[in-house]
Each structure stands twice: as C-alpha cells, then as structure tokens.
Amino acid sequence: MNISVVIPVYNEEESLPLLYERLHAVLSSLKKEYEIIFVDDGSTDKSWEVLCRLKEKDDHIKLIRFTRNFGQTAAMAAGFAEAEGEIVFAMDADLQNDPTDIPRFLEKIEEGYDLVSGWRKHRQDAALKRKLPSRIANWLIGRITGVKIHDYGCSLKAYRKWVIKNLRLYGEMHRFIPALAALLGARITEIPVRHHPRQFGQTKYGLSRTFKVILDLITVKFLLSYSTKPLHFFGLPGLLSSFIGFCICLYLSFLKLFYHIQLSQRPLLLLGILLIFIGVQFISLGLIAELIIRAYHETQEKPIYLIREKR
Numbered sequence: 617m618n619i620s621v622v623i624p625v626y627n628e629e630e631s632l633p634l635l636y637e638r639l640h641a642v643l644s645s646l647k648k649e650y651e652i653i654f655v656d657d658g659s660t661d662k663s664w665e666v667l668c669r670l671k672e673k674d675d676h677i678k679l680i681r682f683t684r685n686f687g688q689t690a691a692m693a694a695g696f697a698e699a700e701g702e703i704v705f706a707m708d709a710d711l712q713n714d715p716t717d718i719p720r721f722l723e724k725i726e727e728g729y730d731l732v733s734g735w736r737k738h739r740q741d742a743a744l745k746r747k748l749p750s751r752i753a754n755w756l757i758g759r760i761t762g763v764k765i766h767d768y769g770c771s772l773k774a775y776r777k778w779v780i781k782n783l784r785l786y787g788e789m790h791r792f793i794p795a796l797a798a799l800l801g802a803r804i805t806e807i808p809v810r811h812h813p814r815q816f817g818q819t820k821y822g823l824s825r826t827f828k829v830i831l832d833l834i835t836v837k838f839l840l841s842y843s844t845k846p847l848h849f850f851g852l853p854g855l856l857s858s859f860i861g862f863c864i865c866l867y868l869s870f871l872k873l874f875y876h877i878q879l880s881q882r883p884l885l886l887l888g889i890l891l892i893f894i895g896v897q898f899i900s901l902g903l904i905a906e907l908i909i910r911a912y913h914e915t916q917e918k919p920i921y922l923i924r925e926k927r
C-alpha cells in the first residue's frame with residue numbers, strides 16, 4: 617500500500633459523494649496503490665448510509681464508525697491506526713480542502729520531508745470569528761513550540777507512516793501534530809493549499825476553541841521540553857523557592873539569637889516558612905512525575921528515543 621487518506625466525518629452527508637468523486641479522480645491518476653479511510657465520528661445524519669453506498673462501489677474505501685461523537689482528534693487517531701499506506705494523508709470531509717493538492721504534497725515527501733503541512737493562504741472562513749483568532753494562535757504556538765509554520769489548523773497534511781504510528785493523540789491535540797511530530801524528530805515543511813468556503817452543513821467549531829488551544833499549548837510545551845525530565849521543570853522553581861525561604865528564616869533566626877527580637881510580630885517569618893514548604897512540594901511533585909514517566913515508558917516498553925535508520 618502506498619497512500620492512505622484519512623477523513624474524519626461528522627454530519628457531512630451532502631459533501632461526501634462529491635468529495636469521493638474528486639478524491640477518486642486524483643488518486644486513481646497517480647497510479648499508486650491507495651485506500652481511503654472514512655471515520656464516521658457518531659454522525660446523526662445520513663453520513664454513514666452515504667459512506668456504505670460508496671464502499672459498495674469501490675473497495676479502496678475502508679469505513680470505521682464510532683459509537684458516538686468522540687471528536688475530530690479521536691477520529692483521526694482511529695484512521696491513523698487503521699492506515700496501511702507508506703504515506704498517510706489527513707483531510708476534512710467538508711470539501712474545504714482540495715484533493716487536487718495531493719500530488720504536490722507527494723513531491724515534498726519525496727524530497728525527504730516526514731510531515732508536509734497545508735497552509736490555507738487564502739482561507740475562506742469568517743474573518744473575525746475564525747481567521748483572526750487562528751492567526752494569533754498560530755503565532756503563539758510557533759513561538760512557544762519553536763515549530764514555526766503558518767497554519768497549524770489546516771487538516772490537509774501528509775505524513776510518513778512512522779510519524780503517525782508514533783504519535784499519541786489525546787483531547788483535541790490534532791492541531792498540535794506538527795509540534796508533537798517535531799518531538800519525534802520529524803522533518804517538517806509546509807506548502808500553500810487551496811481552500812474553499814464550506815458549501816454544505818456547518819462548522820463544528822467556534823470561538824471557544826481558541827481558549828482551549830491555549831490550555832493545550834501548556835501541555836504541549838511541557839511535553840516538548842520536559843516530558844523525560846520533569847524534575848528539571850518542577851525542581852528549579854522548587855530549589856529557588858526553598859533557597860529564598862531558607863535565607864529569610866536564617867536572617868530571622870539571626871535577629872532572634874543575637875538581637876533578641878520577638879518573631880511573633882514578623883510576617884516575614886510566615887513567608888519564609890511558606891517558601892520552604894512550596895519548594896519541598898515542587899521538588900516532591902517533580903520526583904513523583906519522574907516515577908510516572910518511568911512507569912509510562914517501562915509498561916509500554918516505549919524507548920526514550922526513535923531510530924531513523926541503522927546500517
């Protein structure tokens with residue numbers, strides 16, 4: 617199998633037949649083996665029936681149906697787990713991404729990249745509600761993760777198989793895949809893609825997602841920088857806090873011992889003790905996190921590295 621295309625579907629009945637036509641046209645012209653994996657994320661319209669009808673006509677199609685709506689990230693993860701192709705594409709089901717961009721992604725992969733991300737240079741969505749928050753989010757994610765691409769939110773991306781098979785997706789993390797892939801050591805690039813306004817159905821996201829993205833960013837930053845050394849993360853503020861607390865207490869003890877000053881009147885004493893406590897707490901938290909990390913890697917027999925090649 618050469619190419620897999622993974623498509624999460626949530627109430628997109630009108631778009632699916634057209635999407636299939638366009639995908640089929642592009643994929644069959646490539647003269648490569650391919651599969652199209654639709655993941656029905658608990659649709660409540662006729663999406664599943666439409667998909668089943670398409671599958672009857674074409675056995676390049678694989679279908680997965682969730683018991684309920686688990687979200688786009690889960691749908692992508694299910695598709696990735698099923699994918700057998702050496703190169704795996706993800707795209708939306710709503711025709712906003714354009715299948716005719718696929719060959720250009722393949723060229724980039726052949727140049728040696730492991731992840732090629734689409735950049736919706738002329739994005740066709742609401743300016744104030746969608747484009748502006750997404751601009752800010754992209755800038756922020758780029759700054760914080762160090763993986764500077766223009767458009768994290770574009771679903772149309774191509775991956776080498778090893779990248780998706782090593783990704784662990786949780787929550788709504790599909791938007792951070794380039795940053796997570798960078799953690800795996802993937803070579804990443806982006807290309808401008810076509811983008812169309814939504815023809816049918818409705819978008820599943822609104823403004824509230826921007827705030828969730830910011831929370832997720834904290835998780836991703838932590839994973840990127842400290843997932844194998846959490847004590848460094850918690851330990852440094854812990855040490856600093858303990859040290860300041862210790863100095864304060866030392867100073868107060870000095871006053872008490874040599875100048876016989878009453879400490880009951882000194883709020884500074886409370887601060888000193890508090891800082892020592894906070895410091896101890898932080899360091900203990902870091903140690904517990906170290907234990908958890910070891911348990912995580914050892915129970916899954918998951919190495920702390922990934923090998924690109926051996927000769």
Ligand code: UDP
Pocket residue numbers: 623624625626627628657685686687688691707708709710712818819820821
């Ligand atoms: N989607 C999904 N489950 C969800 C929400 C969305 O599978 O809970 C799918 C949806 O059917 C579409 C893709 O994810 O194929 C992107 O969703 P949408 O087009 O609503 O997002 P937007 O393009 O507006 O960011």
Ligand code: MG
Pocket residue numbers: 708710712814819
């Ligand atoms: Mg869309």
